Amino acid sequence: MNPQQYRLEDLARLVQGECVGQADLILKGLASLDSAESRHLAFVNGEKYLEQALQSKAGAFIVTADLKDLLVEHQNFIVVANPYLAFAILTHTFEVKHTEQGIESTAQIHPSAIISDTAYIGHYVVIGANCVVGDDTIIHSHVSIHDGVEIGRGGLIESHVNLMSCKIGDRVRIHANTVIGSEGFGFAPYQGKWHRIAQLGSVIIGNDVRIGSNCSIDRGALDDTIAGHLNIVDNVTLTGMSMVTNNISVAGTYSSGIGLFENQKWKRTVVRLRQLADVPLTQLVKKLDHMQAQIESLESTIKLRK
Amino acid sequence: MNPQQYRLEDLARLVQGECVGQADLILKGLASLDSAESRHLAFVNGEKYLEQALQSKAGAFIVTADLKDLLVEHQNFIVVANPYLAFAILTHTFEVKHTEQGIESTAQIHPSAIISDTAYIGHYVVIGANCVVGDDTIIHSHVSIHDGVEIGRGGLIESHVNLMSCKIGDRVRIHANTVIGSEGFGFAPYQGKWHRIAQLGSVIIGNDVRIGSNCSIDRGALDDTIAGHLNIVDNVTLTGMSMVTNNISVAGTYSSGIGLFENQKWKRTVVRLRQLADVPLTQLVKKLDHMQAQIESLESTIKLRK
Amino acid sequence: MNPQQYRLEDLARLVQGECVGQADLILKGLASLDSAESRHLAFVNGEKYLEQALQSKAGAFIVTADLKDLLVEHQNFIVVANPYLAFAILTHTFEVKHTEQGIESTAQIHPSAIISDTAYIGHYVVIGANCVVGDDTIIHSHVSIHDGVEIGRGGLIESHVNLMSCKIGDRVRIHANTVIGSEGFGFAPYQGKWHRIAQLGSVIIGNDVRIGSNCSIDRGALDDTIAGHLNIVDNVTLTGMSMVTNNISVAGTYSSGIGLFENQKWKRTVVRLRQLADVPLTQLVKKLDHMQAQIESLESTIKLRK
Numbered sequence: 001m002n003p004q005q006y007r008l009e010d011l012a013r014l015v016q017g018e019c020v021g022q023a024d025l026i027l028k029g030l031a032s033l034d035s036a037e038s039r040h041l042a043f044v045n046g047e048k049y050l051e052q053a054l055q056s057k058a059g060a061f062i063v064t065a066d067l068k069d070l071l072v073e074h075q076n077f078i079v080v081a082n083p084y085l086a087f088a089i090l091t092h093t094f095e096v097k098h099t100e101q102g103i104e105s106t107a108q109i110h111p112s113a114i115i116s117d118t119a120y121i122g123h124y125v126v127i128g129a130n131c132v133v134g135d136d137t138i139i140h141s142h143v144s145i146h147d148g149v150e151i152g153r154g155g156l157i158e159s160h161v162n163l164m165s166c167k168i169g170d171r172v173r174i175h176a177n178t179v180i181g182s183e184g185f186g187f188a189p190y191q192g193k194w195h196r197i198a199q200l201g202s203v204i205i206g207n208d209v210r211i212g213s214n215c216s217i218d219r220g221a222l223d224d225t226i227a228g229h230l231n232i233v234d235n236v237t238l239t240g241m242s243m244v245t246n247n248i249s250v251a252g253t254y255s256s257g258i259g260l261f262e263n264q265k266w267k268r269t270v271v272r273l274r275q276l277a278d279v280p281l282t283q284l285v286k287k288l289d290h291m292q293a294q295i296e297s298l299e300s301t302i303k304l305r306k
Numbered sequence: 307m308n309p310q311q312y313r314l315e316d317l318a319r320l321v322q323g324e325c326v327g328q329a330d331l332i333l334k335g336l337a338s339l340d341s342a343e344s345r346h347l348a349f350v351n352g353e354k355y356l357e358q359a360l361q362s363k364a365g366a367f368i369v370t371a372d373l374k375d376l377l378v379e380h381q382n383f384i385v386v387a388n389p390y391l392a393f394a395i396l397t398h399t400f401e402v403k404h405t406e407q408g409i410e411s412t413a414q415i416h417p418s419a420i421i422s423d424t425a426y427i428g429h430y431v432v433i434g435a436n437c438v439v440g441d442d443t444i445i446h447s448h449v450s451i452h453d454g455v456e457i458g459r460g461g462l463i464e465s466h467v468n469l470m471s472c473k474i475g476d477r478v479r480i481h482a483n484t485v486i487g488s489e490g491f492g493f494a495p496y497q498g499k500w501h502r503i504a505q506l507g508s509v510i511i512g513n514d515v516r517i518g519s520n521c522s523i524d525r526g527a528l529d530d531t532i533a534g535h536l537n538i539v540d541n542v543t544l545t546g547m548s549m550v551t552n553n554i555s556v557a558g559t560y561s562s563g564i565g566l567f568e569n570q571k572w573k574r575t576v577v578r579l580r581q582l583a584d585v586p587l588t589q590l591v592k593k594l595d596h597m598q599a600q601i602e603s604l605e606s607t608i609k610l611r612k
Numbered sequence: 613m614n615p616q617q618y619r620l621e622d623l624a625r626l627v628q629g630e631c632v633g634q635a636d637l638i639l640k641g642l643a644s645l646d647s648a649e650s651r652h653l654a655f656v657n658g659e660k661y662l663e664q665a666l667q668s669k670a671g672a673f674i675v676t677a678d679l680k681d682l683l684v685e686h687q688n689f690i691v692v693a694n695p696y697l698a699f700a701i702l703t704h705t706f707e708v709k710h711t712e713q714g715i716e717s718t719a720q721i722h723p724s725a726i727i728s729d730t731a732y733i734g735h736y737v738v739i740g741a742n743c744v745v746g747d748d749t750i751i752h753s754h755v756s757i758h759d760g761v762e763i764g765r766g767g768l769i770e771s772h773v774n775l776m777s778c779k780i781g782d783r784v785r786i787h788a789n790t791v792i793g794s795e796g797f798g799f800a801p802y803q804g805k806w807h808r809i810a811q812l813g814s815v816i817i818g819n820d821v822r823i824g825s826n827c828s829i830d831r832g833a834l835d836d837t838i839a840g841h842l843n844i845v846d847n848v849t850l851t852g853m854s855m856v857t858n859n860i861s862v863a864g865t866y867s868s869g870i871g872l873f874e875n876q877k878w879k880r881t882v883v884r885l886r887q888l889a890d891v892p893l894t895q896l897v898k899k900l901d902h903m904q905a906q907i908e909s910l911e912s913t914i915k916l917r918k
Contacts, residue, residue: 029812030812082802084800085800085802085807087800087809088798088799088800088802088807088808088809089807091809091810091811091812092808092810094810094812095810095812104720106720108410108412108429108430108447122738123720123738124430124448124720124736124738124754126428126429126430126447126448126465140756141720141738141756142430142448142466142736142738142754142756142772144446144447144448144465144466144482158774158776158794159738159756159774160448160466160483160754160756160772160774160789162464162465162466162482162483162519164464164482173795175791175794175795176756176774176776176791176794177466177483177520177772177774177789177791177826179481179482179483179519179520182464182481182482182518182519182546183479183481184546185516185518185543185545185546185559186394187394187559188390188391188393188394190388190391190394195391195394195395196394196398196516197393197394197397198397198398198400198401199397200335200336200397200400200401210797210808212794212797212828212830213774213791213794213828213830214483214520214789214791214826214827214828214855215520216518216519216520216546216547216563218518218519218546237569237797238566239569239797240794240796240797240828240830240855240857241547241828241853241855242566243520243546243547243563243564243565243566244565244566245546245565246565246566248566252568252569253568253569253797253799254566254567254568254569254572255566255567255569255572255573256563256564256565256566256567256572257828257855257868258564258576258579258855258868258870259576259855259856259857259858259868260850260854260855260856260858260860260866260867260868261580261866261867261868262864262865262866263849263851263864263865263866263867265583266583266866266867266868267867268583268584269579269580269582269583270870270871272582272583272585272587273582273870273881273885274873274881275587275588276582276587276881276884276885276888277877277878277880277881277884278588278880279587279588279590279591279884281884281887281888281891282887282890282891284590284591284594284891284896285891285896287594287598288594288896288899288900288903291594291597291598291601291903292899292903294601294605295601295903295906295907295910298601298604298605298608298910299906299910301608302608302910302913302914414716414718414735414736414753430736430754432734432735432736432753432754432771448736448754448772450752450753450754450771450772450788466754466772466789468770468771468772468788468789468825470770470788483772483789483826485787485788485789485825485826488770488787488788488824488825488852489785489787490852491822491824491849491851491852491865492700493700493865494696494697494699494700496694496697496700501697501700501701502700502704502822503699503700503703504703504704504706504707505703506641506642506703506706506707520789520826521826522824522825522826522852522853522869524824524825524852543875544872545875547853548872549852549853549869549870549871549872550871550872551852551871552871552872554872558874558875559874559875560872560873560874560875560878561872561873561875561878561879562869562870562871562872562873562878564870564882564885565882567886571889572889574889574890575885575886575888575889578888578889578891578893579885579888581893581894582888582893584894585893585894585896585897590896590897590900593900593904594900597900597903597904597907600907600911601907604907604910604911604914607914608914
């Protein structure tokens with residue numbers, strides 16, 4: 001899948017490291033110490049991996065100077081201060097890049113939409129009126145972009161993403177099947193009935209935001225908390241299956257997806273979750289501390305009376 | 307995005323309120339007190355927003371009679387008993403309405419399907435054999451409707467929704483990327499093995515139901531609990547990312563999607579969740595109460611012996 | 613929707629049961645005891661359903677020999693040792709089978725992809741370069757299959773599924789809107805900043821795996837835990853809305869989707885969840901046990917001093 005190949009000294013240069021050994025060794029990928037073969041570059045993330053590194057069949061290793069001296073049986077190295085960071089940088093070198101530009105013939109694009117010449121629009125994408133797609137942005141198949149949505153430069157929008165009532169910044173990566181700007185839920189209670197509030201707000205996503213697969217980010221009603229907009233600042237990462245109903249005003253990584261449990265344990269966990277609403281957790285901890293103090297007081301009273 | 311404009315007195319009439327001030331003032335939207343400009347209508351939800359209302363640049367305000375008297379620096383009002391309800395009603399007035407009807411040329415519709423002339427079927431929608439789509443129902447792009455599914459009148463089905471083995475009532479709103487009627491999980495245990503039960507049931511959704519984005523509602527097996535069908539009654543709201551595997555027989559709002567946590571806190575929360583199955587929560591609370599009683603009994607015993 | 617009809621004795625033979633009564637009785641489906649009509653076959657899952665079985669209008673019943681003797685008012689039976697297992701087997705007989713083969717005209721398939729002649733590819737499916745789809749595999753509409761993905765024989769891939777960087781075994785069922793192989797999240801911390809690690813790994817799914825709707829299975833970075841691949845062994849079931857970020861090395865059923873809560877209760881539950889990170893649950897249980905022991909010790913001390 002990846003035809004890219006690099007010489008050891010070129011890779012060393014990319015991470016500002018020292019090339020030791022066969023400078024023109026051809027490497028075709030990164031691999032872990034255990035699975036690496038002779039055309040792979042592996043990295044040694046500290047002394048605790050020394051034994052694995054000694055056994056590894058990798059053609060070359062990203063190491064610190066200290067580690068290099070311990071790996072006497074190996075010949076080819078990229079020596080850096082921080083091997084993990086160098087590895088992180090090189091993953092981008094070996095990543096398969098999307099190089100296509102242009103609009104697939106099956107995409108349906110409203111005449112009033114403005115699509116950059118350097119963007120890529122995949123098969124069966126639907127783009128509505130007055131939309132904008134910026135330079136170098138890649139939109140995979142089956143994406144649905146509703147009227148008025150604007151997307152900045154250098155973005156990646158994966159398949160089956162749904163964008164409504166939103167404005168997306170630069171270098172934003174939105175993974176598959178995520179929904180942005182669908183209608184949130186607002187109700188005005190009156191005389192025992194709930195009256196639906198149509199959500200007139202929108203979602204504003206800053207620059208350098210990453211949003212995992214199967215996330216939902218609802219647009220808000222207009223109210224005093226969010227002034228009509230749900231706003232996500234620059235440099236935010238939302239991991240997979242997160243749900244967003246409020247502003248995110250501090251950069252960082254946010255989550256609400258739960259990883260797997262074995263099914264029987266999960267069923268017991270959900271039973272506990274159903275009890276949780278009625279268990280005053282923090283109060284319970286305080287009560288316990290209070291009781292502990294009472295017991296100790298009783299103990300010393302009894303001791304004194306001996 | 308919204309070319310609609312209304313005169314103040316017309317908006318007042320829509321909510322059966324009193325128009326005070328410039329009757330022909332043109333308003334183009336609703337806004338919060340803070341973000342409103344001169345062409346916006348804002349609402350004041352009680353005295354605690356008085357200071358914000360005084361500072362607001364809104365062209366007109368929805369208020370109670372009492373609040374109006376306090377906002378001496380403003381001139382234009384809609385006076386009602388319940389400003390929040392009036393606001394809820396007017397959100398529908400300013401909501402962008404879908405006015406298109408008919409079937410996009412790229413939709414694939416089985417010849418045996420019956421589609422109302424007043425319905426709208428978006429690009430790349432696929433509709434199977436013997437399906438029915440009622441009057442004024444709007445189906446966004448990329449929706450997949452499998453054989454035999456019936457949808458009532460006045461519905462909204464957003465992009466990438468998947469409908470299988472189900473019957474949908476009138477005025478049902480299903481938000482993007484939700485899956486209804488996919489196969490639930492049933493297994494018959496026998497001699498240490500699990501035998502899959504094919505799920506022959508279906509999902510029946512009543513009238514005036516709203517289902518958020520990225521929800522899953524599985525069809526059931528046929529069994530004594532659900533008599534072959536999973537049934538959701540009228541007037542149910544399912545918020546985003548909810549999962550439904552059982553009947554809903556009482557109208558109301560239901561949820562199971564979790565909002566965002568900061569990632570490090572979330573990781574600690576999930577660690578606790580993994581412990582939760584083995585913590586007998588309600589028993590623990592009872593035990594604590596019992597121990598409290600024991601301590602108090604000890605304390606009074608000791609007091610008596612002084 | 614299901615034109616299949618079977619004679620009672622033929623159904624009995626399929627489950628190696630004894631046919632009692634009218635051997636040529638025509639049955640058109642399975643139903644629960646309560647909803648069954650005269651052309652339905654129902655099953656009696658133990659004596660506790662005896663009263664319901666006596667009242668049932670089903671044309672025939674799957675029973676044990678003991679149960680048959682108690683159902684004196686009914687005439688037609690399939691007598692087996694395990695009625696629930698027989699029912700599970702017969703659900704497959706009555707299940708509507710997908711019988712179409714071939715490729716819909718609107719599917720976009722890269723010339724280098726290899727599609728079995730006995731596979732079915734639905735409308736608007738997009739299949740990338742070097743993909744493989746095995747015999748008898750069924751792919752519903754709007755599925756997106758990216759470059760290099762291989763799918764084995766006898767699989768079912770429902771609508772809006774997204775497959776990237778993955779290899780899928782034989783007889784794998786993936787329900788609607790699930791995402792496999794989207795990019796997981798990896799960051800290398802350096803000087804207070806986070807550097808994104810491009811995820812070069814892939815997802816490998818074994819044979820006989822079932823994956824519910826709206827699940828996310830992320831591909832990993834390459835690291836020592838997963839050697840570049842996230843691996844799911846044979847015979848795994850993932851229920852709806854599960855999230856997978858690690859290997860699954862033991863066959864079984866796994867979950868992380870939460871079923872519905874009434875909305876107000878859910879809000880209280882989420883408040884508790886937000887406290888949970890700071891409540892040392894297992895420690896708390898131990899502390900409670902320790903305090904219980906202290907109290908008992910105090911009680912016996914006091915008793916002794918009487």
